[in-house]
Amino acid sequence: MKVLNIVGTAREGRKSVHAARQVDEAFEEKGHETEVFDLAEEEFLPLGNRTYVEDEEPVPESAQKLSRKVRESDFIVITTPEYNHSFPGILKTALDYLYTEYEDKPFGFVTVSAGGFGGVRSLSHLHDIVLEFEGFIGPDLQVSRVGDVFNEEGELVDEAYSDRFQSFVEQSEEFREKLENGI
Numbered sequence: 001m002k003v004l005n006i007v008g009t010a011r012e013g014r015k016s017v018h019a020a021r022q023v024d025e026a027f028e029e030k031g032h033e034t035e036v037f038d039l040a041e042e043e044f045l046p047l048g049n050r051t052y053v054e055d056e057e058p059v060p061e062s063a064q065k066l067s068r069k070v071r072e073s074d075f076i077v078i079t080t081p082e083y084n085h086s087f088p089g090i091l092k093t094a095l096d097y098l099y100t101e102y103e104d105k106p107f108g109f110v111t112v113s114a115g116g117f118g119g120v121r122s123l124s125h126l127h128d129i130v131l132e133f134e135g136f137i138g139p140d141l142q143v144s145r146v147g148d149v150f151n152e153e154g155e156l157v158d159e160a161y162s163d164r165f166q167s168f169v170e171q172s173e174e175f176r177e178k179l180e181n182g183i
Ligand SMILES: Cc1cc2nc3c(=O)[nH]c(=O)nc-3n(C[C@H](O)[C@H](O)[C@H](O)COP(=O)(O)O)c2cc1C
Pocket: 009, 011, 013, 014, 015, 016, 017, 081, 082, 083, 084, 085, 086, 112, 113, 114, 115, 117, 118, 119, 146
């Protein structure tokens, strides 16, 4: 399947990007095509009082790109750190540019934190917005103590996570299959 992996932060020195790379690798090892949508490489202006779907004005290039990539994808992964018990505002801004594109898309979530909760407190907020999009809430994986899981070069050093990323991919495959078969 075609996997779109949206990286939820543009913070300089962000560690969750290592988890995003690991997600890609794990999907690619199983023969899937992955594409990263990295907010650090995109430009999103804060939304005013008009939304993308209603807007007659030109929308930012990055929003058009995200729209295209969401439409083309079979499965969307949001890989994000938890910021103040939610997900980063920049991710919300980017996601809010689109709406109808997300309908019926399956979503998986990889949440990341420096501490022991693996960003799980951002998960219910992510679930809420996917429900509003009329997307499907799929599997999730928490990456706790991200500073110990990856080294400075972004290499996976906590081997236990290798299985966890693989299992996340397997759960994503099963989830998509169930949706395809109407189960
Ligand atoms: C603005 C901000 C808010 C944060 N809030 C939380 C939080 O609520 N809970 C948490 O476990 N970690 C929090 N963290 C720490 C992140 O877990 C830490 O930065 C981690 O490395 C993952 O995010 P990163 O990709 O920005 O590095 C916060 C970090 C920042 C920069």
